Amino acid sequence: MDSTPVYARGKGKKGKKGGGGNETFEIIKTIVFALLIALVLRIFLFQPFTIPSASMEPNLYEGDYIVVSKWSYGYSKHSIPFSPPLFEGRIFGQSPKRGDIVVFKLPRDNKTDYIKRVIGLPGDKVQMINNVLHINGQPVKDVVVSEADLTNMYGMPLIQARETTPEGRSFTVQDFGPGNDLDDTVEFEVPAGHYFMMGDNRDNSQDSRMDASSGVGMVPAENLVGKAEIILFSWEPGASLWNPVSWFSKVRPSRFFNVLQ
Known part of the structure; x- marks a missing residue:
């Protein structure tokens, strides 16, 4: 392929000006x-x-x-940058599944991106009783998988448990043990067209257990942006593109390309 600039084949100033403009x-x-x-990929795919x-x-x-x-x-x-009011509701979609x-x-500002797990579907009743998640009056099965020598970044002890939804889907959650503010709640009824969201870090999450004015509240289907699929890359807090040393000391390669469950 001829990679010679167009203007080099002309003569005089006129040829250079026209060729440079074309380039x-x-x-x-x-x-x-x-x-x-x-932009198309961002709106429609990933x-x-x-x-x-x-x-x-x-x-x-x-x-x-x-x-x-x-x-x-x-x-x-909300699939489009800046959420222009081009249409209402959702099109071409399927409903999220519990556990996604x-x-x-x-909901309170319609612009801040949040990430949580779907716990309650439209029509469900959700409640925390003695630190146990209940859905439609039934306790969700949870099995403690680790509570020895686990602490968070502040040195607080942690308990991890494997929860299994009524549909048989399992995932790991963690909390600080009994006696925390959100271990017991009222019974929430999820309205039509809305979802009840919770963080997996149960005692360190602002989610649907908190009123919309201070937490998340019920999330309208229209506010869904997408489903989290995979961890592409990961590094510890404090890493910076402008600090090359941190590229090696803070990176977490074991988390690269982990598919989310």
């Missing part, structure tokens, strides 16, 4: 085309997110970079 136009066109492709807190430990850590599938639940205005890890827009 600049081609560069701009390529950039615009690439940006359009990236979107990356960074985990900013410990509310989904032990399954997602602060500093994890995840990929979210946008097609799993269809599309709403979901990114959604916080």
